[in-house]
Amino acid sequence: MTENLDTTPAVTTEIRVAIEQLVAEHHWLLDHGHADRLYTLYTEDAVSVGPLGTMNGRDAIKAWGERRVTQDAGIVRHFSGGTRLAWENGVLTGTTYYMTFRSTQDDPLHPASVGEFREEYAQVDGQWRIRRREIVPVFGGHNAAAHARRLAEGDK
Amino acid sequence: MTENLDTTPAVTTEIRVAIEQLVAEHHWLLDHGHADRLYTLYTEDAVSVGPLGTMNGRDAIKAWGERRVTQDAGIVRHFSGGTRLAWENGVLTGTTYYMTFRSTQDDPLHPASVGEFREEYAQVDGQWRIRRREIVPVFGGHNAAAHARRLAEGDK
Amino acid sequence: MTENLDTTPAVTTEIRVAIEQLVAEHHWLLDHGHADRLYTLYTEDAVSVGPLGTMNGRDAIKAWGERRVTQDAGIVRHFSGGTRLAWENGVLTGTTYYMTFRSTQDDPLHPASVGEFREEYAQVDGQWRIRRREIVPVFGGHNAAAHARRLAEGDK
Numbered sequence: 179m180t181e182n183l184d185t186t187p188a189v190t191t192e193i194r195v196a197i198e199q200l201v202a203e204h205h206w207l208l209d210h211g212h213a214d215r216l217y218t219l220y221t222e223d224a225v226s227v228g229p230l231g232t233m234n235g236r237d238a239i240k241a242w243g244e245r246r247v248t249q250d251a252g253i254v255r256h257f258s259g260g261t262r263l264a265w266e267n268g269v270l271t272g273t274t275y276y277m278t279f280r281s282t283q284d285d286p287l288h289p290a291s292v293g294e295f296r297e298e299y300a301q302v303d304g305q306w307r308i309r310r311r312e313i314v315p316v317f318g319g320h321n322a323a324a325h326a327r328r329l330a331e332g333d334k
Numbered sequence: 335m336t337e338n339l340d341t342t343p344a345v346t347t348e349i350r351v352a353i354e355q356l357v358a359e360h361h362w363l364l365d366h367g368h369a370d371r372l373y374t375l376y377t378e379d380a381v382s383v384g385p386l387g388t389m390n391g392r393d394a395i396k397a398w399g400e401r402r403v404t405q406d407a408g409i410v411r412h413f414s415g416g417t418r419l420a421w422e423n424g425v426l427t428g429t430t431y432y433m434t435f436r437s438t439q440d441d442p443l444h445p446a447s448v449g450e451f452r453e454e455y456a457q458v459d460g461q462w463r464i465r466r467r468e469i470v471p472v473f474g475g476h477n478a479a480a481h482a483r484r485l486a487e488g489d490k
Numbered sequence: 491m492t493e494n495l496d497t498t499p500a501v502t503t504e505i506r507v508a509i510e511q512l513v514a515e516h517h518w519l520l521d522h523g524h525a526d527r528l529y530t531l532y533t534e535d536a537v538s539v540g541p542l543g544t545m546n547g548r549d550a551i552k553a554w555g556e557r558r559v560t561q562d563a564g565i566v567r568h569f570s571g572g573t574r575l576a577w578e579n580g581v582l583t584g585t586t587y588y589m590t591f592r593s594t595q596d597d598p599l600h601p602a603s604v605g606e607f608r609e610e611y612a613q614v615d616g617q618w619r620i621r622r623r624e625i626v627p628v629f630g631g632h633n634a635a636a637h638a639r640r641l642a643e644g645d646k
Binding site: 186191192195196198199201202203205206210255256257258259279285286287288 | 501503505506571572573574575585587589600601602603604605606628629631
């Protein structure tokens with residue numbers, strides 16, 4: 179019951195701000211045509227899990243991003259906030275709420291999905307990076323799955 | 335006209351980051367089945383006011399949270415952001431925007447309510463805690479009221 | 491490809507927190523009837539560009555704000571988040587996602603527009619201020635334009 183209270187103080191000002199910047203950079207790159215630079219935010223052994231499937235390692239994420247910038251996925255905005263950080267068993271973990279808006283939806287002003295990014299972070303050369311990222315579409319999973327399918331079919 | 339300019343500098347980096355972490359922790363606990371730990375974020379004399387009624391004191395908030403985790407309130411996500419802090423008459427105050435998504439709505443991707451948390455904070459043993467919390471559903475008050483009614487009826 | 495990595499470290503903890511407070515203060519003032527104080531957040535030579543037109547200089551922003559508080563624009567909430575900061579050619583730039591909710595919409599719980607504020611900042615007497623602000627309604631531009639028209643007509 180008290181484990182959370184015990185660990186919260188260890189999320190320092192510097193850590194919280196660095197992670198917020200990291201999370202914001204991720205969405206900005208993806209939404210503004212720079213998916214090919216997303217891999218720079220991950221550790222070498224990073225794992226990404228979600229509607230798009232599982233990506234193992236920074237190289238897989240790099241390959242995905244390089245392909246992603248050549249595809250027409252429409253205009254997308256990942257609105258994010260509420261990042262909650264906590265140390266769990268010596269690992270810095272974070273949950274960030276997100277809301278996705280897509281031009282490919284009938285009504286782009288209606289959220290296509292609402293969910294959370296559950297992440298683990300690690301420091302590399304003094305920089306915080308994503309070591310594990312799980313995309314959990316709490317609401318609108320069907321839209322997220324349809325989007326993943328469209329992207330996959332675009333590759334054929 | 336200038337009171338705001340005069341007081342804003344006193345919201346230090348450390349204060350702002352601590353409050354953001356506090357606000358995020360509150361939503362995370364409530365949305366992830368840990369309402370029984372919410373009381374740890376409040377001062378002993380805390381007051382909470384909103385569609386669910388008024389709760390006086392940390393013990394009342396603890397009792398509410400312990401009951402809340404036994405109820406089926408559906409899946410809920412409180413998306414928050416835009417926290418604005420200011421010192422008013424020596425009290426640290428904050429306004430955080432929120433948007434609520436609920437599985438119990440006909441369309442869970444449509445916000446059930448949009449509003450703000452108007453809070454006052456105080457330090458206890460060096461930790462910032464909530465001393466007063468007012469939940470103000472700016473839009474969608476009818477949905478918030480219906481949700482409060484469902485929870486109350488669930489207690490019978 | 492690496493320019494972003496090279497510059498990101500220069501966004502210090504202090505800078506990021508100061509800008510977040512600045513961005514939050516802007517929305518809070520506008521949404522809570524204090525548009526006449528918005529100009530205090532801008533530099534003397536600030537430029538604001540968006541659906542409401544272009545405003546050149548702090549005095550123009552001041553005049554706009556003083557007129558705005560006399561108008562009935564309905565109840566508005568600018569939900570914001572995901573602020574991404576980066577130094578570009580020696581200038582601190584930021585992108586903040588926003589979502590606007592308005593009582594004047596048929597359904598106030600449905601976002602009237604979703605977009606981003608693209609900003610440039612500069613320090614004045616040690617305080618970070620907005621030097622350039624571009625309002626980009628990515629989705630819902632028609633609603634933003636209609637709102638601008640209503641405000642303009644209200645001046646006649």
